[in-house]
Amino acid sequence: xxxxxxxxxxxVLVATAMVLLMTPGLALFYGGMVRGRNVLSTCMHSFFAxxxxxxxxxxxxxxxxFGPDVGGGLLGSLEYVMLRNVGLEPGPLGGTLPHLLFMAxxxxxxxxxxxxxxxxxxxxxxxxxxxxxxxxxxxxxxDPICHWVWGPGGWLGSRGALxxxxxxxxxxxxxxxxxxxxxxLGKRVSPRPxxxxxxxxxxxxxxxFGWFGFxxxxxxxxxxxxxxxxxxTHIAAAAAAVSWAFVEWxxxxxxxxxxxxxxxxxxxxxxxxxxxxxxxxxxLAIGLIAGFVxxxxxxxxxxxxxxDSLDAFGIHGVGGALGAVLTGVFASAIWNSPSDPKAGKExxxxxxxxxxxxxxxxxxxAGAYAxxxxxxxxxxxxxxxGLRVEEDVEREGxxxxxxxxxxxxxxxxxxxxxxxxxx
Numbered sequence: 001x002x003x004x005x006x007x008x009x010x011x012v013l014v015a016t017a018m019v020l021l022m023t024p025g026l027a028l029f030y031g032g033m034v035r036g037r038n039v040l041s042t043c044m045h046s047f048f049a050x051x052x053x054x055x056x057x058x059x060x061x062x063x064x065x066f067g068p069d070v071g072g073g074l075l076g077s078l079e080y081v082m083l084r085n086v087g088l089e090p091g092p093l094g095g096t097l098p099h100l101l102f103m104a105x106x107x108x109x110x111x112x113x114x115x116x117x118x119x120x121x122x123x124x125x126x127x128x129x130x131x132x133x134x135x136x137x138x139x140x141x142x143d144p145i146c147h148w149v150w151g152p153g154g155w156l157g158s159r160g161a162l163x164x165x166x167x168x169x170x171x172x173x174x175x176x177x178x179x180x181x182x183x184x185l186g187k188r189v190s191p192r193p194x195x196x197x198x199x200x201x202x203x204x205x206x207x208x209f210g211w212f213g214f215x216x217x218x219x220x221x222x223x224x225x226x227x228x229x230x231x232x233t234h235i236a237a238a239a240a241a242v243s244w245a246f247v248e249w250x251x252x253x254x255x256x257x258x259x260x261x262x263x264x265x266x267x268x269x270x271x272x273x274x275x276x277x278x279x280x281x282x283x284l285a286i287g288l289i290a291g292f293v294x295x296x297x298x299x300x301x302x303x304x305x306x307x308d309s310l311d312a313f314g315i316h317g318v319g320g321a322l323g324a325v326l327t328g329v330f331a332s333a334i335w336n337s338p339s340d341p342k343a344g345k346e347x348x349x350x351x352x353x354x355x356x357x358x359x360x361x362x363x364x365x366a367g368a369y370a371x372x373x374x375x376x377x378x379x380x381x382x383x384x385x386g387l388r389v390e391e392d393v394e395r396e397g398x399x400x401x402x403x404x405x406x407x408x409x410x411x412x413x414x415x416x417x418x419x420x421x422x423x
Contacts, residue, residue: 294318
């Protein structure tokens with residue numbers, strides 16, 4: 001029988017708090033990229049998810065994701081509904097951690113995932129529709145995919161699909177859903193440039209910091225696997241920030257701060273599924289590739305004609321899929337921690353082409369499932385309560401109309417702020 005380990009528990013307690021901090025970081029990252037009249041409504045998408053998804057996770061989400069398997073690896077049972085049978089003893093999956101702590105750590109992943117989707121529909125969605133959507137999406141999309149990959153007896157995990165910290169479960173599922181959302185909802189009436197890039201840069205810094213908990217915490221202990229994941233996370237983020245900036249520099253003659261911020265997030269996304277399965281040079285390669293590929297994916301939205309407001313698909317959907325596939329290329333048994341239950345996995349470069357096949361299969365299946373269920377949910381919601389705000393509300397800004405408040409108290413938002421010189 002496993003016993004609770006103090007060092008492991010202390011590290012995952014810290015990692016849990018770090019992952020929660022990522023959601024306010026996401027609020028700032030997204031909030032700085034919208035109009036000044038929409039910054040609060042955009043931040044609300046992240047902050048409200050911290051509340052409502054916590055409740056969903058406690059009531060049923062954790063049980064559907066990590067409960068004992070029912071239905072051939074498709075879904076967890078109802079054993080943990082309302083956190084019944086989730087106590088202070090070692091958990092069935094986080095062996096040296098209190099079961100309650102493992103539940104809380106995984107809760108933070110469940111919170112940020114639907115919030116990521118909000119980047120696709122910023123500045124034009126009814127808040128009531130958002131609330132209903134994320135509760136249904138978490139229950140019908142996130143929880144099943146989470147069980148498939150990470151849950152006891154989950155069918156994709158049992159086949160051998162590798163996802164260390166959520167490339168498929170978190171980023172692919174949210175990114176693909178974001179693309180569907182953008183296609184169904186249509187373009188914004190009057191898109192504007194980002195109103196406050198310093199906010200976005202602060203948000204990116206918080207995401208980078210919190211991601212150490214996201215990836216290294218997924219080792220579920222203070223061990224060599226956590227050290228590997230932390231180092232890989234940093235290297236990939238740095239490489240992707242540089243890669244994106246240089247590609248942008250070559251194409252547009254100027255590197256931008258938004259490009260660096262977007263690039264580092266793309267690198268964080270791409271390394272997430274691979275963090276504990278590759279070595280530092282593999283992380284470097286994944287980061288460099290992610291910066292170039294995700295930059296190219298963001299450019300494609302103009303050519304294809306969809307309005308993914310804040311590039312949720314280009315960064316999270318494409319980055320998550322890319323990282324999952326590259327895990328099947330760069331996975332190396334040399335770097336796997338002996339304590340990891342999936343130790344010994346080799347990728348294509350180690351002569352194991354089958355692993356690449358499993359990664360591709362997982363990406364296609366999870367992506368297709370997320371896309372179909374998201375499309376159905378949106379069609380039902382549109383017929384039931386409507387998705388989009390009225391055109392005049394969209395032009396005026398959502399902060400005052402939906403929430404009765406303004407971020408900058410100028411009467412018109414920061415776009416109308418003027419600076420006059422003293423005589």
